[in-house]
Amino acid sequence: MPTPLTPVLSATWDARDSWTLDAYEKQGGYQALRTALTMEPDAVVALVKDSGLRGRGGAGFPTGMKWGFLPKPDGGPRYLVVNADESEPGTCKDIPLMLASPHVLVEGAIIAAHAIRAAKAFIYLRGEVVHVYRRLLAAVAEAKDRGYLGANILGSGFDLDLVVHAGAGAYICGEETALLDSLEGRRGQPRLRPPFPAVAGLYARPTVVNNVESIASVPSIVANGPDWFSGMGTGKSAGVGLFSLSGHVTRPGQYEAPLGITLRELLDLAGGVRHGHELKFWTPGGSSTPLLTAEHLDVPLDFESVAGAGSMLGTRALQIFDETTSVVRAVLRWTEFYAHESCGKCTPCREGTYWLVQVLRRIEAGKGTEEDIEKLLDICDNILGRAFCALGDGATSPIVSAVKFFRDEFVAGTHTPAWELFPYERSTLFAEVPAR
Amino acid sequence: MPITAEARERLTADAAEIVARYPQPRSALLPLLHLVQSEEGHVSPDGVAFCAEVLDLTTAEVSAVATFYSQFKRRPNGTYTIGVCRNTLCAIMGGDEIYASLAEHLGIVDGQTTTDGMITLERVECNAACDYAPVVMANWEFFDNQTPASARELVDSLRAGEDVAPTRGAAKVCTFKEVSRVLAGFHDGRAGEGLSAGEPTLRGLRLAREQGWDGGPVRTEPAGVGAAAAGEPTPRGGVTSAHDAPPVPARTRRRAGTTAGRPAAQATTGEDAPGSASAADGTEEA
Ligand SMILES: Cc1cc2nc3c(=O)[nH]c(=O)nc-3n(C[C@H](O)[C@H](O)[C@H](O)COP(=O)(O)O)c2cc1C
Numbered sequence: 001m002p003t004p005l006t007p008v009l010s011a012t013w014d015a016r017d018s019w020t021l022d023a024y025e026k027q028g029g030y031q032a033l034r035t036a037l038t039m040e041p042d043a044v045v046a047l048v049k050d051s052g053l054r055g056r057g058g059a060g061f062p063t064g065m066k067w068g069f070l071p072k073p074d075g076g077p078r079y080l081v082v083n084a085d086e087s088e089p090g091t092c093k094d095i096p097l098m099l100a101s102p103h104v105l106v107e108g109a110i111i112a113a114h115a116i117r118a119a120k121a122f123i124y125l126r127g128e129v130v131h132v133y134r135r136l137l138a139a140v141a142e143a144k145d146r147g148y149l150g151a152n153i154l155g156s157g158f159d160l161d162l163v164v165h166a167g168a169g170a171y172i173c174g175e176e177t178a179l180l181d182s183l184e185g186r187r188g189q190p191r192l193r194p195p196f197p198a199v200a201g202l203y204a205r206p207t208v209v210n211n212v213e214s215i216a217s218v219p220s221i222v223a224n225g226p227d228w229f230s231g232m233g234t235g236k237s238a239g240v241g242l243f244s245l246s247g248h249v250t251r252p253g254q255y256e257a258p259l260g261i262t263l264r265e266l267l268d269l270a271g272g273v274r275h276g277h278e279l280k281f282w283t284p285g286g287s288s289t290p291l292l293t294a295e296h297l298d299v300p301l302d303f304e305s306v307a308g309a310g311s312m313l314g315t316r317a318l319q320i321f322d323e324t325t326s327v328v329r330a331v332l333r334w335t336e337f338y339a340h341e342s343c344g345k346c347t348p349c350r351e352g353t354y355w356l357v358q359v360l361r362r363i364e365a366g367k368g369t370e371e372d373i374e375k376l377l378d379i380c381d382n383i384l385g386r387a388f389c390a391l392g393d394g395a396t397s398p399i400v401s402a403v404k405f406f407r408d409e410f411v412a413g414t415h416t417p418a419w420e421l422f423p424y425e426r427s428t429l430f431a432e433v434p435a436r
Numbered sequence: 437m438p439i440t441a442e443a444r445e446r447l448t449a450d451a452a453e454i455v456a457r458y459p460q461p462r463s464a465l466l467p468l469l470h471l472v473q474s475e476e477g478h479v480s481p482d483g484v485a486f487c488a489e490v491l492d493l494t495t496a497e498v499s500a501v502a503t504f505y506s507q508f509k510r511r512p513n514g515t516y517t518i519g520v521c522r523n524t525l526c527a528i529m530g531g532d533e534i535y536a537s538l539a540e541h542l543g544i545v546d547g548q549t550t551t552d553g554m555i556t557l558e559r560v561e562c563n564a565a566c567d568y569a570p571v572v573m574a575n576w577e578f579f580d581n582q583t584p585a586s587a588r589e590l591v592d593s594l595r596a597g598e599d600v601a602p603t604r605g606a607a608k609v610c611t612f613k614e615v616s617r618v619l620a621g622f623h624d625g626r627a628g629e630g631l632s633a634g635e636p637t638l639r640g641l642r643l644a645r646e647q648g649w650d651g652g653p654v655r656t657e658p659a660g661v662g663a664a665a666a667g668e669p670t671p672r673g674g675v676t677s678a679h680d681a682p683p684v685p686a687r688t689r690r691r692a693g694t695t696a697g698r699p700a701a702q703a704t705t706g707e708d709a710p711g712s713a714s715a716a717d718g719t720e721e722a
């Protein structure tokens with residue numbers, strides 16, 4: 001029995017010129033803002049708390065509670081920062097959302113800023129998506145023209161300036177404290193916490209950092225009420241979310257569904273694993289979430305159940321790999337990514353990811369040694385929990401989980417190259433002549 | 437290529453506009469670096485000095501930042517940066533083959549530029565378009581579902597001076613300098629060009645429409661519902677409480693029904709304990 005999809009955020013994406021203010025208003029856009037502006041800020045915070053919305057950027061921290069952590073206003077500035085850095089491998093939901101519907105993010109940001117009493121907000125967009133940047137710039141300009149931004153918004157007395165800021169290519173800037181350093185014009189390196197951004201964030205002032213999808217979920221929650229949202233999903237994982245299927249799947253794409261849907265159900269909707277092949281392994285929420293296999297097809301994709309299965313819901317980035325794929329090759333490439341993106345601030349991650357790459361390259365080439373598997377696990381053990389930020393921890397996830405489920409393939413790396421065990425051209429989505 | 441006096445004057449006016457966006461001037465550094473890159477095609481020593489002067493920083497401070505970010509180029513960039521995604525998913529779906537084919541076709545490797553100055557070839561990390569894999573970026577515009585042949589055709593057209601439209605993006609790929617100027621926050625008026633979404637983005641929505649699963653009237657009577665809810669905040673703990681939420685709205689009942697038979701989500705680590713600030717932000721995962 002397939003679980004129904006539930007388009008909420010995605011519901012407007014196929015409208016003509018969906019990114020324009022006119023199209024958005026035609027679908028009821030900015031009505032929730034009018035409602036929110038008649039409410040006391042604390043009432044908006046309470047409403048979001050009641051909805052059960054949890055952060056959609058990966059960690060799943062309750063959004064309303066995060067807003068509630070800000071200290072009482074002391075007359076100084078407070079900031080809202082929207083994390084639009086989307087760079088976790090496999091994650092591809094925020095970018096299409098902003099391309100198709102930048103106004104839902106702008107509306108959500110205005111409501112959130114009102115709730116936390118911020119007069120200045122930023123959207124920190126990764127720099128490698130120029131058309132999304134154009135759409136956001138245009139949306140902010142349109143919203144300003146129509147009185148949704150600027151001074152005395154809709155006569156409410158609330159003022160807000162919203163700046164869209166482009167990054168310049170660095171995965172670590174998605175980590176919220178590195179993002180704040182980057183937004184202050186510095187190298188994007190994580191900060192020691194505490195103090196948390198709620199207390200000392202941007203320019204050491206109280207700051208809320210939220211993911212794009214979290215903020216974009218706010219208008220529909222205000223419009224439909226918290227019970228509507230909390231009535232969807234499972235257990236402590238309320239509401240709907242974007243599930244992004246990619247890889248060896250017949251119809252990859254964005255599938256918006258209540259949390260708790262399973263991969264089996266999603267694959268049914270997406271036409272299954274590509275024709276003639278079968279599922280080998282997958283990530284539930286990006287490369288930093290431990291790999292799962294076909295035995296996990298029925299795990300409800302909510303925060304608790306995926307954790308119970310030994311992984312993490314993360315960003316619902318479901319990367320699907322079939323039996324043609326070398327897990328060693330997959331894991332090596334992710335590890336090269338972490339080594340490249342490690343900001344270098346702490347030794348376990350900076351040095352550890354470097355050595356992990358060296359060992360994995362040997363194994364891929366069939367030149368691994370007997371000790372290499374233990375060496376990999378040992379290095380991971382020295383990173384996990386000892387790194388300064390979650391990038392280092394995340395780097396160990398694919399390795400440890402791959403060794404757990406596919407140890408044989410690592411053992412085979414002591415004598416046979418991965419490309420002989422799994423000819424790489426069989427994994428491609430086209431039939432053209434391969435490279436290697 | 438030094439920054440001319442004429443360019444300096446223009447850039448100074450632009451820089452003032454950028455700095456004015458931020459509560460503190462130093463926040464303007466990334467957009468300023470994009471700006472100098474839009475003038476010179478890379479971040480030159482002159483560009484660094486310009487940023488330093490505008491923000492009253494040392495050139496060492498500016499260089500330290502410029503070298504941290506992969507989009508800032510230390511050598512003159514080609515008119516077009518062709519970035520092939522080589523992260524795991526795209527690589528396995530064919531990105532590695534596309535990259536190898538382009539490298540051979542162009543006779544250059546990672547980070548190099550063709551002698552005509554037209555194409556700089558790069559391997560890029562995941563660009564948030566995995567449902568369109570394998571992906572190639574041309575000056576940070578999306579070319580979806582590529583093959584070695586389509587990618588070679590793309591670079592040939594660009595080298596021949598033809599306008600090329602990305603799969604999802606502006607009507608044509610702009611030059612590296614033009615795009616750098618947009619990234620500095622100066623709109624080029626092209627937001628209205630191109631699609632809202634490609635087919636994969638819309639798949640779930642289309643299927644839901646066909647099946648009549650519309651997620652309910654998302655925006656019905658916003659004022660009423662929102663205001664009522666706001667007026668009487670419920671006394672719940674504030675954490676998620678779907679399981680003890682009273683009546684589920686009709687349109688969501690189906691979902692609730694399908695989950696009823698499942699074990700209640702296994703409580704695991706006790707993460708997100710209410711009020712625990714360290715759980716708040718300390719346990720995150722990308
Ligand atoms: C290495 C790393 C990269 C991250 N990248 C992103 C990102 O691109 N977008 C995002 O929203 N959160 C990202 N996060 C999580 C953020 O630190 C933060 O938890 C999140 O923005 C909070 O928003 P939320 O509560 O709405 O989920 C990343 C974390 C780490 C450690």
Ligand code: SF4
Binds near residue numbers: 172342344
């Ligand atoms: S774990 Fe890695 S990315 Fe995070 S602070 Fe340490 S070196 Fe930087």
